[in-house]
Amino acid sequence: MATEKGAEEGGLVFHPMDQFIVKPLFGDGPVGLFTITNVTLWMALAIAAVAALMILGTSRRAVIPSRTQSVAELAYGFIYKMVEDVAGKDALAFFPYIMTLFMFIVFANFLGLVPMAFTTTSHFAVTVVLALLVFVTVTIVGFVKNGAKFLGLFWVSSAPLALRPILAIIEIISYFVRPVSHSIRLAGNVMAGHAVIKVFAGFAAIAVVSPVSVVAITAMYGLEVLVSFIQAYVFTILTCVYLKDALHPSH
Amino acid sequence: MATETNAADAAQGAAAPGMPQLDFSNWDHQIFWLMVTLVVIYFVLSRIALPRIAAVLAERQGTITNDIAAADELKAKAVEAEEAYNKALADARAEAQRIISEAKAEIQTELDEATAKADAEIAEKTAEGEKKIAEIQASAMESVQVVAKDTAAEIVAALGGKADAKTVNAAVANRMKG
Structure with missing residues (x-):
């Protein structure tokens, strides 16, 4: 115990996961359903950022766009084209839904990179719900549009007959693993990057190491900016791929 | 104190x-x-933002299509104008060629006329000169005849003869002939 205490006094204190703790903003009470916490604050900021870009940015409806309007149009075109290319024209009915997912994830990720921020997408509670929403939507759409033919997704008709039951089991397992990988990929990437930055920051307490630490944090931060966008992109494009399976289940 | 810190830790x-x-x-x-x-976010996007952006993009597409059509029209006009310009240039060249050849022909006629006139004048002057020379020759002949007759008559008289005017004239004329 004494040695442990000595180490802490030496300055090496690592609390890389403290940044993910859900805390009430007012008072110290327990976290109830409607408590205003840092989760509430940063989700509200995400809404504000989306609204600022997509509504205020396009408020002039200019044929020759301003810079903000260009970014909004770019985001629109990016997701619209992705849905059309990956999931097909008949998936465009789901475009607002997919756009919502993308805008929320991308803004939550980027807002999480603000120093001292709370990253909502680093929590499994959030990403599991996002992934389950996609999973449930895709499954329901699959059955509504194709009926029992949707089960053909698991029955690989191009494989030899003897192999088909085995493949069906594998396909069913992979289908149900989808929401797990879908959610853990996003939260895991975001959480790992933030935790690593915090660990590097902890090393900065040693004066000799601190320049290296600052460089490492800067490099990690750059990587995290990339990861923030790429994970939002990956989540969205996988949603499109799953949606394509639901709309056109034939292998 | 120590236990408290430890507990907190x-x-x-x-x-x-x-x-x-x-x-x-x-x-x-x-x-x-x-x-x-x-x-x-869903309502913000689906009710306000996405329809608005779709409208803006459609409007821009329309504007671009119209502008391209207008540009094509202007291009056709430019080609037309260039053709007209080339035609005008060719016409002007032909006109210039024509004027040059006309001027050349005119100058040629004038030159010919002037040459002919000069030739006629020269011929006239020559004829006049020849006439004058002939006149002078004739008058010289006459003078020679008169002088010869007088001289002959004087010589005959000096030799003691009687100069017959008719004989003298005939002798002089005979001499002069040949």
Whole structure:
């Protein structure tokens, strides 16, 4: 115990996961359903950022766009084209839904990179719900549009007959693993990057190491900016791929 | 004091290694606010932002199509204008050629006329000169005849003869002939 205490006094204190703790903003009470916490604050900021870009940015409806309007149009075109290319024209009915997912994830990720921020997408509670929403939507759409033919997704008709039951089991397992990988990929990437930055920051307490630490944090931060966008992109494009399976289940 | 710090450390230590993400007691809270957020963003996008951006993009597409059509029209006009210009240039060249050849022909006629006139004048002058020379020759002949007759008559008289005018004239004429 004494040695442990000595180490802490030496300055090496690592609390890389403290940044993910859900805390009430007012008072110290327990976290109830409607408590205003840092989760509430940063989700509200995400809404504000989306609204600022997509509504205020396009408020002039200019044929020759301003810079903000260009970014909004770019985001629109990016997701619209992705849905059309990956999931097909008949998936465009789901475009607002997919756009919502993308805008929320991308803004939550980027807002999480603000120093001292709370990253909502680093929590499994959030990403599991996002992934389950996609999973449930895709499954329901699959059955509504194709009926029992949707089960053909698991029955690989191009494989030899003897192999088909085995493949069906594998396909069913992979289908149900989808929401797990879908959610853990996003939260895991975001959480790992933030935790690593915090660990590097902890090393900065040693004066000799601190320049290296600052460089490492800067490099990690750059990587995290990339990861923030790429994970939002990956989540969205996988949603499109799953949606394509639901709309056109034939292998 | 020491135990208090240790207790605090222990509490911190318990919180730090564990993942706050796996603290299921606040999942209901997070899920509630997530649903609120998603619904708000969905309505913001589907009711306001996306239709607006779609309209702007469609309008821009229309403007671009119109502008391209207008540009094509202007291009055709430019080609037409160039053709007209080339035609005008060719016409002007032909006209210039024609004027040059006309001027040349005119100058040639004038030159011919002037030459002919000069030739006629020269011929006239020559004729006049020849006539004058002939006149002078004739008068010289006459003078020679008169002088010869007088001289002959004087010589005959000096020789003691009687100069017969008729004989003298005939002799002089005879001499002059040949």
